[in-house]
Amino acid sequence: xxxxxxxxxxxxxxxxxxxxxxxxxxxxxxxxxxxxxxxxxxxxxxxxxxxxxxxxxxxxxxxxxxxxxxxxxxxxxxxxxxxxxxxxxxxxxxxxxxxxxxxxxxxxxxxxxxxxxxxxxxxxxxxxxxxxxxxxxxxxxxxxxxxxxxxxxxxxxxxxxxxxxxxxxxxxxxxxxxxxxxxxxxxxxxxxxxxxxxxxxxxxxxxxxxxxxxxxxxxxxxxxxxxxxxxxxxxx
Amino acid sequence: xxxxxxxxxxxxxxxxxxxxxxxxxxxxxxxxxxxxxxxxxxxxxxxxxxxxxxxxxxxxxxxxxxxxxxxxxxxxxxxxxxxxxxxxxxxxxxxxxxxxxxxxxxxxxxxxxxxxxxxxxxxxxxxxxxxxxxxxxxxxxxxxxxxxxxxxxxxxxxxxxxxxxxxxxxxxxxxxxxxxxxxxxxxxxxxxxxxxxxxxxxxxxxxxxxxxxxxxxxxxxxxxxxxxxxxxxxxxxxxxxxxxxxxxxxxxxxxxxxxxxxxxxxxxxxxxxxxxxxxxxxxxxxxxxxx
Amino acid sequence: xxxxxxxxxxxxxxxxxxxxxxxxxxxxxxxxxxxxxxxxxxxxxxxxxxxxxxxxxxxxxxxxxxxxxxxxxxxxxxxxxxxxxxxxxxxxxxxxxxxxxxxxxxxxxxxxxxxxxxxxxxxxxxxxxxxxxxxxxxxxxxxxxxxxxxxxxxxxxxxxxxxxxxxxxxxxxxxxxxxxxxxxxxxxxxxxxxxxxxxxxxxxxxxxxxxxxxxxxxxxxxxxxxxxxxxxxxxxxxxxxxxxxxxxxxxxxxxxxxxxxxxxxxxxxxxxxxxxxxxxxxxxxxxxxxxxxxxxxxxxxx
Numbered sequence: 001x002x003x004x005x006x007x008x009x010x011x012x013x014x015x016x017x018x019x020x021x022x023x024x025x026x027x028x029x030x031x032x033x034x035x036x037x038x039x040x041x042x043x044x045x046x047x048x049x050x051x052x053x054x055x056x057x058x059x060x061x062x063x064x065x066x067x068x069x070x071x072x073x074x075x076x077x078x079x080x081x082x083x084x085x086x087x088x089x090x091x092x093x094x095x096x097x098x099x100x101x102x103x104x105x106x107x108x109x110x111x112x113x114x115x116x117x118x119x120x121x122x123x124x125x126x127x128x129x130x131x132x133x134x135x136x137x138x139x140x141x142x143x144x145x146x147x148x149x150x151x152x153x154x155x156x157x158x159x160x161x162x163x164x165x166x167x168x169x170x171x172x173x174x175x176x177x178x179x180x181x182x183x184x185x186x187x188x189x190x191x192x193x194x195x196x197x198x199x200x201x202x203x204x205x206x207x208x209x210x211x212x213x214x215x216x217x218x219x220x221x222x223x224x225x226x227x228x229x230x231x232x233x234x235x236x
Numbered sequence: 237x238x239x240x241x242x243x244x245x246x247x248x249x250x251x252x253x254x255x256x257x258x259x260x261x262x263x264x265x266x267x268x269x270x271x272x273x274x275x276x277x278x279x280x281x282x283x284x285x286x287x288x289x290x291x292x293x294x295x296x297x298x299x300x301x302x303x304x305x306x307x308x309x310x311x312x313x314x315x316x317x318x319x320x321x322x323x324x325x326x327x328x329x330x331x332x333x334x335x336x337x338x339x340x341x342x343x344x345x346x347x348x349x350x351x352x353x354x355x356x357x358x359x360x361x362x363x364x365x366x367x368x369x370x371x372x373x374x375x376x377x378x379x380x381x382x383x384x385x386x387x388x389x390x391x392x393x394x395x396x397x398x399x400x401x402x403x404x405x406x407x408x409x410x411x412x413x414x415x416x417x418x419x420x421x422x423x424x425x426x427x428x429x430x431x432x433x434x435x436x437x438x439x440x441x442x443x444x445x446x447x448x449x450x451x452x453x454x455x456x457x458x459x460x461x462x463x464x465x466x467x468x469x470x471x472x473x474x475x476x477x478x479x480x481x482x483x484x485x486x487x488x489x490x491x492x493x494x495x496x497x498x499x500x501x502x503x504x505x506x507x508x509x510x511x512x513x514x515x516x517x518x519x520x521x522x523x524x525x526x527x
Numbered sequence: 528x529x530x531x532x533x534x535x536x537x538x539x540x541x542x543x544x545x546x547x548x549x550x551x552x553x554x555x556x557x558x559x560x561x562x563x564x565x566x567x568x569x570x571x572x573x574x575x576x577x578x579x580x581x582x583x584x585x586x587x588x589x590x591x592x593x594x595x596x597x598x599x600x601x602x603x604x605x606x607x608x609x610x611x612x613x614x615x616x617x618x619x620x621x622x623x624x625x626x627x628x629x630x631x632x633x634x635x636x637x638x639x640x641x642x643x644x645x646x647x648x649x650x651x652x653x654x655x656x657x658x659x660x661x662x663x664x665x666x667x668x669x670x671x672x673x674x675x676x677x678x679x680x681x682x683x684x685x686x687x688x689x690x691x692x693x694x695x696x697x698x699x700x701x702x703x704x705x706x707x708x709x710x711x712x713x714x715x716x717x718x719x720x721x722x723x724x725x726x727x728x729x730x731x732x733x734x735x736x737x738x739x740x741x742x743x744x745x746x747x748x749x750x751x752x753x754x755x756x757x758x759x760x761x762x763x764x765x766x767x768x769x770x771x772x773x774x775x776x777x778x779x780x781x782x783x784x785x786x787x788x789x790x791x792x793x794x795x796x797x798x799x800x801x802x803x804x805x806x807x808x809x810x811x812x813x814x815x816x817x818x819x820x821x822x823x824x825x826x827x828x829x
Contacts, residue, residue: 052286056486178287191472191474
C-alpha cells in the first residue's frame with residue numbers, strides 16, 4: 001500500500017515536474033544554453049540546392065557575435081549567401097525573448113518534440129511567426145519554421161553533436177522560398193544550344209531552395225572583431 | 237605557297253590600318269577594365285539583379301579577373317567581328333581598289349593559290365587579334381582583379397564555376413571563338429571578291445552580323461525558327477563552355493552542360509566558313525579582273 | 528622569225544557589249560610590237576586576256592608556243608607587264624615593292640639586283656621612300672621596274688608613257704629600245720598615239736571597235752611612197768574576190784564596214800579602178816590616204 005502511494009506520488013511528481021516545464025521555461029532552457037556563446041567562428045561546408053543556381057560546394061567560415069551579427073565567408077570562392085541567413089542561428093531569433101508571446105502548441109506526434117510558437121509583440125516586426133520544434137530533454141531546437149514579412153518563410157533543421165552543450169548544431173539545413181529568377185536576354189546574350197528549355201515558367205517559379213551547412217569545428221568565445229561583420233559591404 | 241603567304245602577311249602587317257584594330261581593341265578593353273575597377277558594383281548589381289531578393293554576394297568577390305574577362309568578351313561580341321571584317325573584307329577588294337590586284341593576278345601564282353594564301357593571311361591576322369584579345373581581356377583582368385570563382389548570369393540560371401575549373405574553359409572558348417571569327421573573316425573575304433572597293437564587304441559583313449545578332453536575341457517565335465540557321469547564333473557557342481552541369485545544384489568540375497551542341501555549333505561555323513570560302517574560290521577563279 | 532605570241536580569233540564579250548571580236552595577230556620574237564587603237568578600242572581587254580586577267584569568250588592564245596590557259600604558270604613566269612596605271616603598294620617603299628613582285632614571279636632578288644633595276648629606271652636615290660610620296664612619272668618608272676625585275680622574255684607595257692612629261696616619255700622610249708636592241712627582249716607596247724609608236728615599233732597592229740584594222744611592219748605601213756587606199760564599192764564581197772585574184776592580193780589590210788583598205792603605190796590606183804570596172808564592180812569611191820597616220824587620225828576622229 002505504502003509502495004502504491006509512493007508510486008502514485010512519484011507519478012504525480014514526475015507529471016508535475018514535466019508539466020512544470022512550460023513553453024516559457026523550455027525557451028528559457030534553450031536560451032540558457034545558447035547564452036553560453038558570446039561569439040563563435042565556425043568552419044564548414046555549404047551546399048546549395050536551388051533550382052536556378054549551380055555552384056560548387058563552398059568551404060565557408062561562419063562568424064557569429066551576440067546578439068545577431070552573422071557573417072558567412074566563402075574561403076575559396078564567392079560568398080553567395082541567401083538573404084536572411086542570419087536566422088540560421090537560433091540564438092539570433094531568440095535574442096530578445098521578452099518581445100514574444102510564447103504559445104505552447106503541444107507535441108509533434110512522431111518525434112515527441114515540443115512545439116512552441118513565438119509571436120512577436122511588435123506588429124511591425126519582420127518576423128511574423130516562428131514555430132520551434134524542441135527536444136525538451138536536451139533543450140535543443142531541432143526544427144524552426146519562420147515566416148517573415150520581407151524574406152518569405154524559411155525552415156531550419158538542425159542536427160547536433162559535439163557542440164550540443166552550447167546549442168550549436170553540426171549540421172543546419174536552411175530551406176526557403178526563392179523568388180523568380182530571370183535576366184533579360186539582351187543582358188545575358190545567352191548561347192542558345194537549341195535544346196528545348198525547361199520552359200521559363202517552370203524554372204523560375206517560386207521554388208524551395210535548400211542550403212545545407214555542415215560544420216567541422218567551432219571556436220567559441222574567443223572574441224571576434226566587429227570589423228569582420230562590416231567587411232565587404234551592405235550585408236544584412 | 238609559303239613565299240606567297242609571307243608576302244601577304246608582310247603586306248598586312250606593314251599597313252598602318254592593321255594596327256588600328258589592335259589599338260582599338262586595346263583601348264576598349266582597358267577602358268572597360270578601368271570602368272569596372274572604378275565602379276564595378278553597378279555592373280555586378282545588374283548581373284545579380286535576377287536574384288537580388290534572395291541572395292547576396294559581395295561585389296568585390298564577384299568582380300574577379302575571370303568574371304571581368306567574361307563581361308568584356310560579352311561587350312566585345314560585335315566589336316571584334318567588325319575589326320576582323322575590316323581587314324578580311326579588304327583582302328581582295330582592297331587590292332582591286334588600289335589597282336594591284338591585276339599585278340598580282342598576272343604573276344605566275346594561280347588564282348586559287350592567290351585566294352587561299354590571302355584567306356590564310358586573313359585567318360592568321362584574325363587569330364593574332366584573338367590572341368591579343370585573350371592576353372588583354374584575360375591576362376590583364378587577372379592581373380588587375382585576381383582570380384576567384386567565376387559568375388555566369390544566364391537568362392534562367394546562375395552558374396558559379398570553381399576557380400580551378402575556369403582556365404581551361406577560357407582556352408576552349410578562345411579556340412571556339414577563333415572558329416567563329418574565321419567564319420566572319422570568310423564572309424567578309426567572300427564579299428571582297430565580288431566588288432572593287434572595301435566599303436561594301438566591310439559594311440556588308442557588319443550589317444549581316446548586327447542584323448543576325450538582333451534576330452538571335454529578339455524573342456519572337458517566327459525568328460526563333462530562323463535562329464538555328466544564323467551563324468551568329470552559333471558564334472555564341474564559346475559561352476557553352478561556361479555552362480556547367482550540376483547535380484542537385486552542385487557544379488560538376490570539368491563538365492559542360494551541352495557539349496554536343498557546342499561542337500555542333502562549331503561544325504556549323506566551320507561549314508559556313510567553307511561555304512563562304514568555296515563561293516569565293518568559285519567566283520574568283522572566273523572573275524574578269526578589270527580593275 | 529618565230530612568233531612569240533600567236534592570237535587566233537580572239538573574242539570577248541561582257542554581257543551584250545563586245546570588247547574584242549575575232550582578233551588574230553602574231554608578235555614576232557625580238558621585236559617591239561606596237562598595239563594601237565583609240566581608248567576603248569579593245570587594247571586593254573586584249574592585253575588583259577594575254578595576262579589571264581580576263582577569260583576570252585572564244586579564240587586561242589599561244590605564248591612561247593604554248594597554250595596560255597594550259598601552261599599559265601610557265602608562261603607568266605617569263606612575262607613582265609604593266610597594265611594601265613602603274614598602281615603599286617603605296618604604303619611600301621620602292622625597294623619593298625620590287626622585292627615583293629620579284630618574289631611573286633618566283634625570283635629571289637638580291638638587294639644588288641633590286642638596286643640595279645632602280646638605277647635603270649633612275650630611282651636609285653628613292654629606293655627607301657614610300658611609293659605614296661612618288662610623282663606619277665616615278666610611279667610609272669617603278670612600275671616598269673617591277674615588270675622587269677624577274678628578267679622576263681616577253682614584256683607587255685600598256686600605255687607606258689601615260690602621264691609622263693616629255694623627258695619622261697623620252698626616257699621610257701630609250702629604255703624600250705635598250706631592252707629590245709641590247710637585251711633582245713620582245714615587247715608589246717600599247718598606245719593611242721601613232722606618233723609615239725612610229726619611233727619605236729618594229730611592227731604594228733591597229734584595232735578599232737575590237738577588230739583588227741591593219742597589221743604589218745612599221746616600215747611598210749609607214750612608207751611615204753605607199754598609199755593606203757580606202758575602197759567603197761557596191762558589192763564588197765565581189766570586190767574582195769576580185770582583189771584576191773589580183774596582184775594586190777597580199778596588200779589587203781582590212782575590210783570593215785563597207786570599206787576595204789588596200790596598200791599600194793600611188794601609180795597603181797588607176798589600174799585598180801580599171802580592174803574593178805572591168806569586173807563589173809560599181810566603184811563608189813577610191814580614197815587614197817597619205818599615210819597611216821592620216822588613216823589612224825580619221826579613225827580617232829570618228
